[in-house]
Amino acid sequence: MVKEKLGFADRMIAKVGKHWLWWRARKTNGLLLNLAIRETVRRLMIIYGDLPNALKAFNEMGVRAGHDLMFEWIDTVKRMLAKRTSDLTVVVEAAWYSFLGQHIEEIYYEAKPEPEHIVWRLDKCIICGGMKSDESIVINETTLGPDMNYGDFASGVFQAALQMLVDYLTIPKIVYIKETKCIMRGDQYPEFIAWFYPKAE
Amino acid sequence: MEFWTRPAQGELSRLELIDMKVHNTLFTTFYVQIVSLMKEKYGVEGAKDALREIGEGVATTMWKYRKPKAQSLKPMIEEIVEFSFYYSVEFRDLDVGLVIVDKNCPICWEGVVEKDIPYCCIIDGFLEKYVSTASDEGYPIPRIQSRAVKSKATGDPHCEHLITIL
Numbered sequence: 001m002v003k004e005k006l007g008f009a010d011r012m013i014a015k016v017g018k019h020w021l022w023w024r025a026r027k028t029n030g031l032l033l034n035l036a037i038r039e040t041v042r043r044l045m046i047i048y049g050d051l052p053n054a055l056k057a058f059n060e061m062g063v064r065a066g067h068d069l070m071f072e073w074i075d076t077v078k079r080m081l082a083k084r085t086s087d088l089t090v091v092v093e094a095a096w097y098s099f100l101g102q103h104i105e106e107i108y109y110e111a112k113p114e115p116e117h118i119v120w121r122l123d124k125c126i127i128c129g130g131m132k133s134d135e136s137i138v139i140n141e142t143t144l145g146p147d148m149n150y151g152d153f154a155s156g157v158f159q160a161a162l163q164m165l166v167d168y169l170t171i172p173k174i175v176y177i178k179e180t181k182c183i184m185r186g187d188q189y190p191e192f193i194a195w196f197y198p199k200a201e
Numbered sequence: 202m203e204f205w206t207r208p209a210q211g212e213l214s215r216l217e218l219i220d221m222k223v224h225n226t227l228f229t230t231f232y233v234q235i236v237s238l239m240k241e242k243y244g245v246e247g248a249k250d251a252l253r254e255i256g257e258g259v260a261t262t263m264w265k266y267r268k269p270k271a272q273s274l275k276p277m278i279e280e281i282v283e284f285s286f287y288y289s290v291e292f293r294d295l296d297v298g299l300v301i302v303d304k305n306c307p308i309c310w311e312g313v314v315e316k317d318i319p320y321c322c323i324i325d326g327f328l329e330k331y332v333s334t335a336s337d338e339g340y341p342i343p344r345i346q347s348r349a350v351k352s353k354a355t356g357d358p359h360c361e362h363l364i365t366i367l
Contacts, residue, residue, distance in 0.1 A: 017239030022224075029285050030306060031263055033228055039258035040235055043251060048240055061234035068230045099224040126223060128211030136262075157230065183212055 002169055005084040013079040014090045021076065021098035034129050039154065042137055052145035059148070066160025069099075072163075074168060083169050085109065085196055086115060089118055090100040091165065092194070095158070101125055105189075118194045121181075123192040127151045128183050139184045149182035151190055172199040219266045222287070230311045232323070236315060245317045252318070256326025264334050274342045275299070275334070278364070281331050295363075297346070303360040312338075312364035320354030325362060333367075343367060 005008070044054035073095065080090055086109035096104050109121040128150050131139055139150055149155075159177035168171050173196040181191035235255075239248035271277040275292055279300060280312060282290050291302040308321040325347040333344040344367040351357035 026307065027222040027287050028223040028225045028228055029219065029263075029287075030223050031215055031266060032259060032285050034218055034221045035226055035259040035262050036255065039255040040231075042258065043235075043239075043255060047238070057238075058231075060232055061238070065230040065234050067231070080241075081215060099227055101222055101224070108269075124213040124217075126213065126221065130215035131220045132212045134262075153231065157227070172331040180347065 002078075004037055004084040005088065006080065006087045006090060009079055010082070011090055014077075014094050017077070017080065018094040018097040019074075019102050022101055025052040026096060027101075029070070031130075031183060032040070032125060034131075037127055037133065039135070040122060041150075050145075051143045054176065055144070055148040055152050057152065058153040059064055060143045062153040062156025063160045066157040066162075067164055070161035071159055073098075075095075079164070081169060083119075083171055084093045084109075085116055085173070086170060087187040088162070088165070088194075089120075092118060092120060092162070095201045098121070102126065105171075115195050115197045116195065119191065121189050123189065127154060131184060135198070143144055144182070150184040151182055151192075155179050155192060159194070165168070166196070171196075173197060174199055196197045215262075215266050217262075225286070225307050226310070228365055229308060229313075232308060233313060236318060236320065249318055249322050252323045253326030254328070256323040256328075257330040259325045260330035260334065263347075264331060269331075269340075270337060274345070274364075274366075277332060277342060278328060279334060279342070281328060285327075298363065298365045301347075301362040301364060303362065306353055306360040310359055313354045314356075315352070315354040317351030318355075319341065319352040321352055321362075322349045323330050325349055328362065328364075 026188060039073045041054050042060060044057050045051055048057050081195060089107050089109050093104050094109055096102065104120045105123045109118050140174035155177040161176055163175040166175055175194055175196060177192060177194045179190060180193050181189060239251045243251055269277045269278045269280045279289060286307045293300040293302055306321050308324060314317045329345055329347040336342050336344045346365045346367055347365045349360060350363045351361035353360055
């Protein structure tokens, strides 16, 4: 049975558990992933015409892919799950570390302004690493357009994954995640926000 | 200085990235979607070419940051697989080249089924470009062509890549 909220012991288990999850995960080279994303975006630009449309398509692919990501993970992390939305910060932090081997620098939950939301910020970003000096594909504030950021495929993946988790926990919310700050856009750090909208009856 | 107000961090460099590891699942989960889209847009043969091109593009840039130390073909392939995916492959010799026997394919994860395309053909483009670039840059090895001939995702017990020496 899923707990209503996480206790101190659960949080400690999550802190240690994320290292264990990372340790046992099959790994790929970080640059290889970074370049595979770049090459996928390049191909999507050929198909969809420009960078914003390519990133939009990539985000949608991420949404479809996110279920697979969480499907394996959910069974392992049952101990760190609780129905309280603010406790999902623990899950987000553990998931981020166990998939990227990267600590989230800052993460917090806010009930206001509605809808309730979780904000997380990183120091450096694996997705856009090396991309500012990459002359083969120009990614900046102008080419990104007003709505899309370079890491928005990851938003899609984590949105679907978190939605699956929220459904599993029977929390009546719709999750929407967006990369709200992006180094490629000129921001100092990447920032993601997960909003939890009430599900219509 | 407060972390979020200090001067811009700048981006993570590729030299830093080459020494970093990420969870393999991140790529494999969206690769399913890429294969599906490529088939829809280009048909089966076109999709194979497009996927190999993605692999080639990765190898072209990765080459600049990690050059293999090996000076012959098999050890070089082993080295590339080792620093890219952190596992080992086996080989079977042929008259015209060799076969890479891959029992731990990082692309063909458990549960994925793909009937039309040798699913891990992206690795063909990656290996082919990496090794052929080494050849072009003066390593004492031949240029190669790599083709996935068996793939776990298409129902084979393991993946095999036929390496033809050009």
